[in-house]
Amino acid sequence: MNQIQIDQMEQSIKKLWKESNLYKSEISSKPSYCILDFFPYPSGIGLHVGHTIGYISTDIFARFKRMQGNNVLYAMGFDSFGLPAEQFAIQTNQHPEITTQTNIKNMKAQLEALSLSHDTDKSFSTTDPKYYKWTQWIFTKLYNSYFNNIEKKAENIEELRKKLKSKTFSVEDGELIEKSNNYSQKEISQLINEMRLAYLDDIEVNWCPMLGTVLANEEVKDGKSEQGNHPVEKRPMKQWILRITKYADRLHDQLDQLNWPSNIITMQKNWIGRNEGVKVYFDSKYGKIEIFTTRPETVFGVTFIGISHNHPILQKAGIKSDKEQKIGYAIHPLTQKEIPIWTTDYVIQEYGTGAVMSVPAHDQRDYEFAKKHNIEFKSVIKAPYLWLKENKSECISDSKLLDEWKENPCKFKSAFENKAPLFAPQQFEIHEDMSVKNQIKQVIQFLEENKVGKKTTNYRLRDWLFSRQRYWGEPFPIVFDESGNAYSIHESCLPITLPKQYDFKPALNQENAEPPLAKAKEWKSVRGIVMDDGSVKTLSDSDPKNPDEQIFKRELNTMPNWAGSCWYYLRYMDPHNDSSIASQEALKYWSCNDIGSVDMYVGGAEHAVLHLLYARFWHMVLFDLGHVPNPEPFNKLVNPGMMTADAYSNSRGFYIDIEDVELKNKSAFQISTGEELNIEPGKMGKRYKNGLDPRKACDKYGIDIFRMHVMYMAPITQSRSWDVSNIKGMERFYRSIHAKIAKCIQNSEKSTDNPTKLHQTIKFITEEMSNMRYNTSIAALIKLNNDAEKFSLDDSVKVLQMLYPFAPHLSEHLYQEIKLINNIEHNCIEQIEWPQYDPNLLQDDTTKLPININGKIRDVLEVSVDIVDEEIKNLISKSEKAAKYISSDIKKYIIIRKNNKPIIVNIVC
RNA sequence: GCCUCUGUGGCGGAAUGGUAGACGCGGCAGAUUCAAAAUCUGCUAUUCGUAGGGAUGUGAGAGUUCGAAUCUCUCCGGAGGUACCA
Secondary structure, eight states: OOHHHHHHHHHHHHHHHHHHTTTOOOOOSSOEEEEEEOOOOOOTTOOOGGGHHHHHHHHHHHHHHHHTTOEEEOOOOBOOOSHHHHHHHHHHTOOHHHHHHHHHHHHHHHHHHTTOOOOGGGOOBTTSHHHHHHHHHHHHHHHTEEEETTTTEEEEHHHHHHHHHTTSOEEETTEEESOOOOOOHHHHHHHHHHHBSEEEEEEEEEEETTTTEEEOGGGEETTEETTTTOBOEEEEEEEEEEOGGGGHHHHHHGGGGSBOOHHHHHHHHHHHTOEEEEEEEEEETTOOEEEEESOGGGGGGOOEEEEOTTOHHHHHHTOOOSSOEEEEEEEOTTTOOEEEEEEOSSOOTTSTTSEEEEOTTTOHHHHHHHHHHTOOOOOOBOOOHHHHHHHBOTTSOGGGHHHHHHHOGGGBSSOOOSOOOBSOGGGGTOOTTSOHHHHHHHHHHHHHHTTSEEEEEEOSOOOEEOOBOOSSSOBOSEEEOTTOOEEEBOGGGOOOOOOOSSOOOOOOOSTTOOOGGGGOHHHHEEEEEEOTTSOEEEEOTTSOOOTTOEEEEEOOOBOOTHHHHTSHHHHTTSTTOSSSSSOHHHHHHHOOSSSEEEEEEEOOGGGTTTHHHHHHHHHHHHHHTTSSSSSEEEEEEEOOOOEEEEEEEOTTSOEEOGGGEEEETTEEEETTTOOEEEEEEEESSTTTTOOOOHHHHHHHHOHHHHHHHHHHSSOTTSOEEOOOTTHHHHHHHHHHHHHHHHHHHHTTOOOOSOHHHHHHHHHHHHHHHHTTOHHHHHHHHHHHHHHOSOOOHHHHHHHHHHHTTTSHHHHHHHHHHHHHHHTOSOSSGGGSOOOOOOGGGSOOSEEEEEEEETTEEEEEEEEETTOOHHHHHHHHHHOHHHHTTOOSOOOEEEEEEETTEEEEEEEEO
16 A cells, blocks of 8 residues: 555545444443543644654553453543643733634644544533533532541531530641530631631742742742743732642552552652651740651750741741841750750741751751851760761770760761660660660650650641632632622532633732732622522522622632643543533442542653642542542553654754754754754753654554554653654554455455464463553564464454554454455444454464573473473483583483473583 | 662664563665665674684673572662752
8 A cells, every 4th residue: 555545544444433433432331441641731832743652552552441342431631721821812812712722623633633532522621611610619619628637538517517516526736636615606617717628828829920820839840930930939928728738648648559650659759748756845035936856866965946037936036037147045845954046048947847956966957057156066876986986087086986976076077867876865764775766766755745745747748729810710619708708609600600801911010919800890799698508609690689698709819720630530431411520320330440530541750749649639538528439530550751852953052943944964954044953852842842743744654654653662651762764664564464464355365374373462462452561562463464474364353453453544444344255243343352362272382492501501402392301301311412511410400381381491510 | 969760782672580682673685676666585782713613791790599681789870850858
């Protein structure tokens, strides 16, 4: 076939599939399997061939799973709210709705070009009001829930009200405890507001002036915004925050149940940053200073308190601090002695309590600080002799090492940070002969008993800042009354749609930043009635006046674009449901996995701590409230490797779009200017302007050949560089297998060359495909094609079935021809069950048996597979090649068998 | 600094304790052709040898084992993540 014929054939097969409605997935008696790609953001430039690694992989898996008799949920929607669309809209002065629709249309066409077997009826966008109605609904659930720390799960806020009203529970530090209370109605309402999973708080936020919005901690890297790399500053603002920290333990511990790459699990654990230690309280004239330490046994070695430059006591004391300085004294809780308080550069407010107890002898940063500012040293841990010798200063003699360490630890070159026995355990009422581990345990107990400290677990994870000062996002389902009290909107009044016709640009007035929705004068205030459950039912203009109605102001911030991607996988299961996020029947049917709702999730590692953490959090809340059947969203996660490609930059260092580049003799020139360009590799994409539209590649080589080429380049998880020099091999294979099967069809072939080879290949490929090992699967198909001259028509169908997930058009095309001859009932090849291998046909009669002598191969014998050990020894004794290396005394004779077939012999002599 | 991954021919890669380099690209030789492309056949890790054959070889070094690319330890290089984390 030439290129035109391939193209025509592929188009006609596409038509056939469309007419056969093959990819519709409805609830049935078949076992379900849920395959999911990361939610794509429809950007203006669309997809490049790098994105296809993941998409082709899931498509192959979906086709394979369907052939194995599964009902596969495989769909794709669009994560279409968010900053880039809005930025583009502002630049071009078009409504983001319009650009979003254009981009989605373009991306759908690109996906269509790859012949991905999505169920297109299940597609949606996060910007559809029918979808974001349920995003808002989930927010109302977060707002109306709290975390029950006793049962370690979310509960409706009304349960908390009941508990507090019954007077058997009370609240301390935001935690429920079993202790009677005397709360007034007003106090109960206040406590409830303080415990909601979604709450409002006036906090220091990451404000990005260039973007005109705040960002979550996860969206800021090195003081710059992740989107666009703009500077970010701290600024106090009243914002919606989600209490993700309550889930820190579950988010951490449940990771071990997941079938995820270990590096992603580690990254999430690091991000959560669980650290067990002790809180210790130090009194000062400014009030109590709470510190967090993981080394409580060094408490007698504390010689100063280090606090951050924005620690709350500084404000109390009226001190502005931007350099390291001594600001006063604290009282050591055990010795009652005065120790200085210093502001430091190395203690940051964001971690722990923003204050540390400094032990210069046993912490390197404290050591350096104390040296710099001439602060006292006190050692409390016995450093071993070797360490002392290595770290001593020259003036100390070896005989006095330990005495010096006791008296003058500042004379040593660094702090001793390891765990070792204490000098004076009796200070904690501990015997000297106790092990180090137990000593530390006892210290913690001592501190708790003396009410000096409290065992705590500290997390690096912060609550999730959830407001954005943007137009293009989901409006919050929240209104405020005249006194500023918040109410969630009653379910029957959702969705709250965005006002359509108005100026959506952000207010870049930096001092008093108002969200763009403040400009929607009609939209932002609304009539409503407070219902019995505490929510507000809003009234439209046509509703008659109600005596109880009030005027409410809407929340003007919108949600970040993570909101829509936190639960989209659930929506595929029942995308058109108007009465719930998805029906319980659909959720139970499609989430049949014990752990995660989605069986197979494929996407890049860049979302390790953003989307994957947020989505797990929402899912856990929904699970606790009984809305989803599984404890986790994603069972198995696969990170496809990225695609790199040559990028071209001009003399000023700007990247030139590959459309404007011409290659001559391995040199690159800009077409529009003729300038010679630098060639360097880079990740394919917008940044390097080296993205290649997959449609171009498909047009040039054919869809099947392109798909096989991308999959054959490397294992799925591995990065690769875009290189078409190898694609010739795929074309050869494609033409060769086409010609071979076509010939078999022409001859109505009755026999297969080597049935054993065929059945071995079926076994091998079935196993490899189950693990998404596509490069080796394709290699096995090539080898099968190389080794056999002909296949019977029945066996040809088996070969085509194996080829189908990779090269679906060619396989379908040839199958349709066989179908005409053989009168097969199945309309399309995918409807035939995946081929089974015949165990009787798996084994060859003979096998090559390598003979090792002292670990080196000296001969290879051709033996029957069921040969007995005695016969093998007999054959070896006759081998001249082996005889040269066998000395008279054989110490060991090792014959290894697999499935009773001998695979190797090793003789030790 | 810490964490995770990774290191195999000229290139992409295969082999997860049992013949290292499957399969593909490239290269070499041959067939076909007026010729070229395409196609087909054979060879193609390095090295010594005319050859039969030998030696070496999976970043480096050690170890476990009858046997190690594969397991363990130390070191070196590459990719990604992350941090004054108390």
